[in-house]
Amino acid sequence: MILAIASPSFCKNQALCHEALALGIEVRFRGLGPVLEGLELGRFLHGSDYAIIGTEKIDASVLSHCPQLKGIAKYGVGLDGINFLDCERAGVEVRYTTGVNKTSVAELTMAFILSLAHRAHITSNLLKKGQWQKDGGRQLSTATVGLIGFGHVGQEVARMLMPFGSKILVTDILSLQSKAQDLGATQVELIDLLKNSDFISLHVPLTKETFQMINHDSLKLMKAGVCLVNTSRGNVMDLEAVKTFLDAHFVAGVAMDVYPEEPCQDYEFLNRPEVFCTPHIGGNSLEAVMAMGMAALSHVRDWMRISP
Numbered sequence: 001m002i003l004a005i006a007s008p009s010f011c012k013n014q015a016l017c018h019e020a021l022a023l024g025i026e027v028r029f030r031g032l033g034p035v036l037e038g039l040e041l042g043r044f045l046h047g048s049d050y051a052i053i054g055t056e057k058i059d060a061s062v063l064s065h066c067p068q069l070k071g072i073a074k075y076g077v078g079l080d081g082i083n084f085l086d087c088e089r090a091g092v093e094v095r096y097t098t099g100v101n102k103t104s105v106a107e108l109t110m111a112f113i114l115s116l117a118h119r120a121h122i123t124s125n126l127l128k129k130g131q132w133q134k135d136g137g138r139q140l141s142t143a144t145v146g147l148i149g150f151g152h153v154g155q156e157v158a159r160m161l162m163p164f165g166s167k168i169l170v171t172d173i174l175s176l177q178s179k180a181q182d183l184g185a186t187q188v189e190l191i192d193l194l195k196n197s198d199f200i201s202l203h204v205p206l207t208k209e210t211f212q213m214i215n216h217d218s219l220k221l222m223k224a225g226v227c228l229v230n231t232s233r234g235n236v237m238d239l240e241a242v243k244t245f246l247d248a249h250f251v252a253g254v255a256m257d258v259y260p261e262e263p264c265q266d267y268e269f270l271n272r273p274e275v276f277c278t279p280h281i282g283g284n285s286l287e288a289v290m291a292m293g294m295a296a297l298s299h300v301r302d303w304m305r306i307s308p
Helices: 014-021 038-045 084-089 102-118 120-128 152-164 177-182 190-196 216-221 239-247 286-306
Strands: 002-005 026-029 050-053 071-074 093-095 144-148 167-171 185-187 199-202 226-230 251-256 275-277
Touching: 014 026, 014 286, 050 286, 071 286, 084 093, 093 286, 102 120, 102 152, 102 199, 102 226, 102 251, 102 275, 102 286, 144 152, 144 190, 152 167, 167 190, 177 185, 190 216, 216 239, 239 251
Parallel strands: 002 026, 002 050, 050 071, 071 093, 144 167, 144 199, 167 185, 199 226, 226 251, 251 275
Antiparallel strands: none
């Protein structure tokens, strides 16, 4: 029985590697380096019975190189890189654990919102250049924060916002009014959230429905001076539309941890003073990495017990 671990993030964590070796089966580690794609990924997975993947993309072309593969365990929570239909056709079971890194992502979201509110990142960068600009922004206690997507992370952000006294609006494809009320929030339609929020934070998966949901049309509905936060998936925002509204000073600030292409190399955008950017670190706290790795390994353990 062979387990192939493709995720470089998993592989660089010694504690997780020891846990994998303790399974008592042969383990192949991809090691460090760029995320494997296509043929390279297929070759790495070839001959393995089970696999742990992170942001690697799985489709029929990859699966055609590893006919022995029985199961894929997801390290992390994003599922947009996995073609579930292709996996089903190949007889490969996919398992994942939702919400495993919600606290880490929610904390980074709060750091973004607080920095945008108080202009901390802007004044810090100006001070490094010798400019003493005393503009402390605003308090969250007087702000309306809109959360698009009210799943594990969205609910955790709402919980963290409660002590600040913000008005919290949420929208979701599910009816979650009771849960929203428990967290001091109000569930509204998307259009109402867009029109009334001072800060808008995205917490949705990437689907056909959410692809570039923040676009020219939705941006036109927002309040002048709105600030945007994205710790979900890069392609839920039309970055070119966002740039246009930044140029017009209609959008006051953007905080991003995720990008349409990663690593992001749009340095003209990243270097804008209104942009607070991090390299997809939301789910990568020490605690989140361990939780994601242990969750993936738990699925492998389950498979080992049911394997003939």
